Amino acid sequence: MNSVLAENTFFDKGKIKYDKKKYEESKFLFQRSIVFNPKDQNSYLYLAKIYNYEENKEEEEKNINTVLLLDPKNEEANYLLIEIELKKSNYSKVKELTENFSKICDKLCDKKTAILESLKNLEPKNES
Structure with a gap:
């Protein structure tokens, strides 16, 4: 129970920092959340968004x-x-x-x- 509570606290605090665009601080909190719960997909998702930024x-x-991997x-x-x-x-x-996304x-x-529009622009020209 203690580690789940800690994990939720780190994620919640990280989300607050993320929403305030304090990415370095939120990154640290999301990483801490993962330490307590390695299957915390939300923390991984927000880390991906920070790395994109x-x-x-x-x-x-x-x-x-x-x-x-955690949630296909x-x-x-x-x-x-x-x-x-x-x-x-x-x-x-x-x-x-x-195709998977559509499902x-x-x-x-x-x-x-x-x-789909972007895909049309990428479509290989010499495949027929």
């Missing part, structure tokens, strides 16, 4: 993949991974992720249209 693509992707249907993490793959112009991966989207379904 810091333009640390490697750490961002690593944290998103951890979220998806995490809608926001799936969307963030699609954005990463779009930036890499990885057509086949974006197509695969978009799980709930709150972010409106983003699917934008993803």
Whole structure:
């Protein structure tokens, strides 16, 4: 019980700092939350967002993949991974992720249209 309480406290405090754009402080708190609960997908998700802000693509992707390992249907993490793959112009991966995203989207379904438009722009020209 004690470690769950501590983990929730670190996450909650981290979220407050994150909302105030105090990313260094929130990063530390999310990392502490993970120490107490290594399966805290929300902390990994927020760490990914912080790494995105810091333009640390490697750490961002690593944290998103951890979220998806813990919860393959995490809608926001799936969307963030699609954005990463779009930036890499990885057509086949974006197509695969978009098909999965269509099955799980709930709150972010409106983003699917934008993803599909981006996918059209990436479509390989000489595949027929």
